Amino acid sequence: MNTDNFDNIISQPLTTEEGFINSACINELESAISEMPKTHNRLSNNSEWSESKDKWTTKSTIVGAFAMWACRQSPHGVPDGLENVCKYLNASLKSVVKWDINEMAECSLCDINKWLYEIVYNQDIKEFDNWNVSKKSKESLIKGVIFVDRYSTPNPDYDFIDLDALLHNVCITIRDERRKDKAFDDKFDKEYPDNKLGL
Numbered sequence: 001m002n003t004d005n006f007d008n009i010i011s012q013p014l015t016t017e018e019g020f021i022n023s024a025c026i027n028e029l030e031s032a033i034s035e036m037p038k039t040h041n042r043l044s045n046n047s048e049w050s051e052s053k054d055k056w057t058t059k060s061t062i063v064g065a066f067a068m069w070a071c072r073q074s075p076h077g078v079p080d081g082l083e084n085v086c087k088y089l090n091a092s093l094k095s096v097v098k099w100d101i102n103e104m105a106e107c108s109l110c111d112i113n114k115w116l117y118e119i120v121y122n123q124d125i126k127e128f129d130n131w132n133v134s135k136k137s138k139e140s141l142i143k144g145v146i147f148v149d150r151y152s153t154p155n156p157d158y159d160f161i162d163l164d165a166l167l168h169n170v171c172i173t174i175r176d177e178r179r180k181d182k183a184f185d186d187k188f189d190k191e192y193p194d195n196k197l198g199l
Contacts, residue, residue, distance in 0.1 A: 038117055039168045040110040052108040059103045062112055063090045065173040069166050075156030081127030092119040109171045116167045131161040
């Protein structure tokens with residue numbers, strides 16, 4: 001892992017001379033994280049993420065990937081209020097996006113990520129926002145953050161869902177599905193070059 005760029009983010013050491021966590025470092029890190037560009041901005045120059053031509057996606061694919069990642073990232077298996085948040089996302093996508101008769105839209109991954117931020121992240125949806133707060137955050141050592149290693153089995157009540165990662169992972173899932181579909185189509189076209197159906 002290249003750490004050359006970390007000097008631009010953090011100027012303070014992680015620990016004090018006494019071996020305690022340096023709160024100045026944590027403040028710098030939290031500030032840098034909060035100012036990071038969102039996926040749809042960060043990857044807007046990446047053609048795989050920004051091009052929408054012939055990239056069709058269903059509403060249920062977006063909501064399904066959202067529900068899957070909410071459960072995968074939840075320390076409790078199923079986050080509180082998941083059904084309500086998914087219903088809100090589904091209803092909002094109906095009005096925000098122009099869907100065809102099959103509830104499909106030609107859209108880029110950046111489009112999808114931007115819709116997710118506009119619909120659930122930038123709104124005051126308590127059930128969604130609460131996923132980002134550990135149930136016992138006030139009891140942990142530093143602002144609701146608990147440090148673990150690969151052998152730890154932390155209490156899930158001290159854990160939380162990273163909402164930015166959740167919305168990014170939705171797009172990663174859709175991207176991976178698109179890659180598999182393209183690989184299948186390319187193989188089919190190679191094996192059956194005279195296919196007249198355009199399948």
